[in-house]
Amino acid sequence: MPSAQKRLKKATGTQTRPRRSRRQRRDQESPDHSTDREDEDTSEDSNEGDDTDEDDQQDKEDLTVANVVLPTLANYATLGVDCTDAYLEKVLASRKIGSNNRPSAEILLEAQALQDNFQRSLKMLSLAGQISYPTLKAALFLGPSQRATTSYDTYRAYSKKNTQETAMPARNTRPGFAPRNKVIGNTWTNLNIRQKAIFNPPFFKRLAEAVLEPDSVPRSTEEKLVNMNKVKRHFERQSLGMPQSAQSEKKGRLEVSGVVKQLSGWTNTRHVIDGHRGHSMPTGCFHKKKETKIRPPAAKEQTRLRTELTSRLNQLVETQLPYPPRPGVDIHPKGPRCDLLLAAKKFLQGVRLQVHCTQDCQITDAMLEKGAAPGNMSVQQVRLWLKEIADLRYTVILASPPQASASV
Incomplete structure (x- = not known):
């Protein structure tokens, strides 16, 4: 690049010796030529142009970092007009100055300004060429x-x-790559x-x-x-x-474009249906009311009885405790053989309880075997259990007096 060399020589103030071709160097080393040598000059003259081109190319490659004027924010646009990408890449690779891992604020603002101008120029070219902006970006x-x-x-x-x-390498083997x-x-x-x-x-x-x-x-x-x-x-x-x-990006664009077309067609169709619906069809055709199922009276009565049985059994336990009952803990067992479960259960302060049934109690061992859970009994059995509790034929008593705490 002759123009770039002239500008760089002028800026640095250094003078470089003109490059000589191979023929000129050979003539200087051996000034006396024989007649046989003169016969070979005709064939070498034809290659002199090629030697000159190679020398010019060598001149471009011999430009070192010492002769390069590093650009600044003030002159980087004008200084790099005549520089090729290969030359700039060579200068970047051969410089000995350590580079930063992030740009400064001034460099970043300048790059963003150049990016805005570049994108604006691409949009103008898209208008001039009657193509879309994404198409032009994809081509570049x-x-x-x-x-x-x-x-x-x-x-x-x-x-x-x-x-x-x-x-x-096999899966999940990171060192193999x-x-x-x-x-x-x-x-x-x-x-x-x-x-x-x-x-x-x-x-x-x-x-x-x-x-x-x-x-x-x-x-x-x-x-x-x-x-x-x-x-x-x-x-x-x-x-x-x-x-x-x-x-993947190209395939994604095609897939998204197809979905957009389907959604646009569906939107237009839906608008037509909505507009037609408001004038010619009742609202009930599109907005169906939620159906409320009415429970029969027998189911309501069964739920009420089971809830009442659970509450009465827990009250039998709470009346025997010398402290406020703990919710969900100090309750009557509901599992199979609930009488044995209650006798084995330990309450606070060493309290132990047991079930007491009178001789005329109609709660059988089969009912105790199933347990006091309302779901394990029929409605008649739940009513019978409530009747026995109300008549005090099924009660809960203390199994033994609470153990006195040891005095210090």
Whole structure:
């Protein structure tokens, strides 16, 4: 880049020695030429132009960080006009100044301003080209999960080394990925320039089209490096060279667009139905009232009797306790053989209770075997138990006097 070199030389004030071609260096080293040497000059003159181009390219690559003027916020826009991306990447990679892990407030504000201008320009281009803004962003790989595909990405996606020869580690084995990634990376590093060029994204797409033709014969190098089955499958699906995240995003957009169309059609139809319903149909056709089931009188009476039996049994226990009863704890047992359960139950202050039935009590051992739970008895048995409690033929008494607390 001659213009960039002139500007950099002027800024730094340093003068560099002009670059000489190979022919000029050879003439200076050996000034005496023989007649045989002169015959070879004609063939070398034809290659002098190529030597000059190589020297110019070498001049661009020999530009070191010492000769570079680092840009500032005031001149970064004008200083980088003539710089290419490759040159800037080389300067960024070869600088020895430690970089920060987060941008400063000034740099962030400047980047946001550039981003706003860029997005505004893209929207204007969308209007000028009569295309949608998301379509233009997708074409520039500016989606939320899209980025430019590199040769290494294509190698990892379609190479036999990654898809067939190197097995994936077992599930839930995190340490297994590091050796596998190391093998794949070393294999990519050992490939020569010609083999790496096969995975160049633009060339790879054209190569896939040629290889997948019925009459063409794949080359040996391509067959050795590329998993053609996966290439064919992605080529037929029109997703060749597209990252997995971009494929998912594309599929998600199609699915969401289909759902939006269905919902929009359903919304319009529902509005028509609602408008027609208000004029021609009664409200009861759409808003059905909740049906209330009326319980028969026998069920209500059964529920009342069972609740009353539970309350009466608990009252028999509470009257014998010398302290306020604890809810849910100091109650009459309801399980099978409730009389034995009550005798084995321990209350506070050493109180023990027992069931006392008179000789004329009509509560049989079979009823005690089932238990005092109202759900285990019929309505007649519940009424009988209530009658016996009311007539004091079924009572609860103290089994033994409470133990006196030891005095200190």
